[in-house]
Amino acid sequence: MLNNILRAQVAELAGRVNGQVEESLGVLELTVNYPYALEALTVAKDFADVPCDFLHDLAGMDLEDHLEVVYQLSSLRGPQRLRIIARVERENPVIDSATPLWKGADFLEREAFDMFGIVFRGHPNLKRIYMWDDFEGHPMRKDYVIESREQRAVMRVRKEGE
Numbered sequence: 001m002l003n004n005i006l007r008a009q010v011a012e013l014a015g016r017v018n019g020q021v022e023e024s025l026g027v028l029e030l031t032v033n034y035p036y037a038l039e040a041l042t043v044a045k046d047f048a049d050v051p052c053d054f055l056h057d058l059a060g061m062d063l064e065d066h067l068e069v070v071y072q073l074s075s076l077r078g079p080q081r082l083r084i085i086a087r088v089e090r091e092n093p094v095i096d097s098a099t100p101l102w103k104g105a106d107f108l109e110r111e112a113f114d115m116f117g118i119v120f121r122g123h124p125n126l127k128r129i130y131m132w133d134d135f136e137g138h139p140m141r142k143d144y145v146i147e148s149r150e151q152r153a154v155m156r157v158r159k160e161g162e
Contacts, residue, residue: 006050006080013043029083037069037086038096044073044082045101051075052082055102060112062142067093067116088118097123115140 007021010028014021017036022029032040044052052073061068071084088095097120098105109120110129117138120126128135137144 003080006047006052006082009047009050010044010082013040016043024083027081027083029085031085031087034069034086034088034095037071037084038098038101040084040086041071041073041098041101044084050078050080052080053077055098055104055108058098058105058108058112060116060118060140062116062140064142066090067118067141069095069112069118071098093118094121095119096121097126099123114138117141 006028010021010030013019014030014032017032017040019030019032019036019040022031030040030044046053052075054074054076056072056074057070058072059070061070067088067090069086069088071086073082073084074080086095093116095118097109099109099120100122106124107129109118109123110126112118113120113123113126114128114130115138127133131139139146
């Protein structure tokens with residue numbers, strides 16, 4: 001019964017935000033374009049009777065023609081689970097931050113920024129989390145160029161004074 005209530009509310013939300021609903025491995029998925037992501041997350045967090053109010057994970061994905069931000073949601077009060085997938089433009093990957101809804105999104109968004117170059121508008125401290133500050137590029141993007149095996153095989157020696 002809970003699942004039917006969640007399905008109905010996700011279907012209603014999908015109509016409101018021009019989203020698509022599917023089910024994958026027993027989890028409902030709502031796919032939206034980036035301008036609707038924060039609205040979808042806000043509504044899902046406050047669903048009547050079946051709130052998806054806990055952010056388990058947030059990850060970036062590169063699908064070559066576009067990027068995605070995947071939000072894994074569940075409930076602190078019930079068994080419901082929901083995955084919200086926000087499509088982001090590849091050339092201008094900007095999306096609203098989920099940190100106003102969940103403080104735990106902070107480091108997850110920084111990771112997606114560092115690895116994929118996705119900019120989270122309104123994030124309180126958006127900076128690299130793994131790579132050094134002057135590192136160029138985003139290593140998890142499919143168009144990121146890595147050095148050849150020959151270049152990696154060459155031993156790098158530090159000069160004195162460096």
